[in-house]
Amino acid sequence: MKITLDDVAKEAGVSRATVDRVLNERGNVSPVTVERVHRALYSTNYWLSDEDEFPKKKYNFDFIFPTPHSRYLDFYSRLIDAIKHSYNAHLVNARFHRVEAFNPNALADKLNEIGSDTDGIAFAAYEHPKVRTAVDELVAKEIGIVTLVSDISSTNRTAYVGINNRAAGRTAGLLMGRFLGPGSQGKIGLFLGSHAYLGHEEREAGFRGLIREQFPNLRIIEMPELLDNDDRAQDLTSGTLAEENNLLGIYNIGGGTEGIAQSLKNLELTNNLVFIAHELFDNTRAHLLDGTLDAIINQDVSHEAFNAIEILINHKEKRSISKGIVEPKVEIYLPENI
Incomplete structure (x- = not known):
């Protein structure tokens, strides 16, 4: 038809x-x-x-994501589904690869392996010299390289697709301060996923900067890396709440939100502090509705999937990389607008 x-x-x-x-x-x-x-x-x-209007060239694009081991890393499974629905198979042959989470050597090896036969690569980037070297070697071969969700520094990668993570961190800081109210004095627990993600460091910098500028009476306490692991997050949260007095809020930059939420519920502290996290999943939606979470900062994975493929096609067609691209926005979800 x-x-x-x-x-x-x-x-x-x-x-x-x-x-x-x-x-x-x-x-x-x-x-x-x-x-x-x-x-x-x-x-x-x-x-x-219309046969005459259909592009004659079919491209092989490769997508690399961490192996899921928590609810948060299932975010990448959703991104894979969005990529599959962004273009039909007659236009793009999308090939998906998994690598061990938080293993930059495995990621660099996978980039080099795929680079021998691909029209473009999009991947969730780690900050590591071997990964940066692999990226630049592929770019030198005129292969389009797109970083997804988290960017990588000091490379010639083609483009980054994802939200402005510094702005996301500042947004979390503003929400935290406003929810607690002017003049509030106390501690904020800052949970980081991993320093391997530039995006996580950018969120941290944005959050710290906003708190320092507008809510100087709040003191940030940095927690150990959660490595996007729910069990680890639950244990660390329980230990922190047992040791720290006057903890007014928690900001979780990456994964592990389920573990933090369960710890708060087990200790019956869901109404005692402000909890802000990232990504709207079924479980985080439930925690938002029951009051465990106060706000969720989200990104539109369908939007990002479309952008990643569009950029790779633009690169192959030697068009402007930004043609047809709209930058993803930081989304804020509260119980009243989900």
Whole structure:
């Protein structure tokens, strides 16, 4: 069945004329709407309805994610599903790979292995010299390299796809201070996933900066790395709450939110402090609704999946990398808007 512009317009929630303007690049369309139309073009298989319009080249793109061992790392499973739905198999052959979490040597080896036969790679990056070397060697071969969710420093990678993590940390700091109220004095427990993620360090810097600037009466206590592990998070939280007096809040930068939440519930402290974390999953949604969590900072994985593939295609087609791309926004979820 031939897919029409009316079908695309309905899928995108815009007019037929808007779809026509996007296809013919006549301008006067916002970047957000352009992205919605492009996503609708692929989700409706519009390109398959006319042989002459269908791109003749099919690209092999590879995606590398950590092996899941906690609820948080299932975030990458959701990202994989979003990638699969972003483009049909006639346009992109998406190949998925897993590496041991927090093992930069394994990641560097996988990058080198894939690099011998690929049209582009997107991966969750670790900060490590071997990973940076592997990235630059692939870029020198004109392979498109996109970092997903967390960026990597001092490389020539093609692009980063993900939220502004420093802004996300500052947002968490502002919410924490506002929830506690002006003049509040006490301690905030700061839980870090891993220093291997630049994104986690950026969130930490943003959070510390905002608290220091606007809520100087709050003192941040840094906890050991959780390594995105729920069991470890529960043990560390229970120990911290037993030792620390006047703990007013907890900010969890990465994974382990389930463990922290369970510790608070077991100790009947869910109403005694402010708890802010990242990513809206089924379990974090439940903790938000029952009051264990006060706010969730989220990122749209479908948006990021589309951007990653679009950037890799732009690179292969030698177009502007940013063509058709809208930067992901930091999303805030509270019990009243989920």
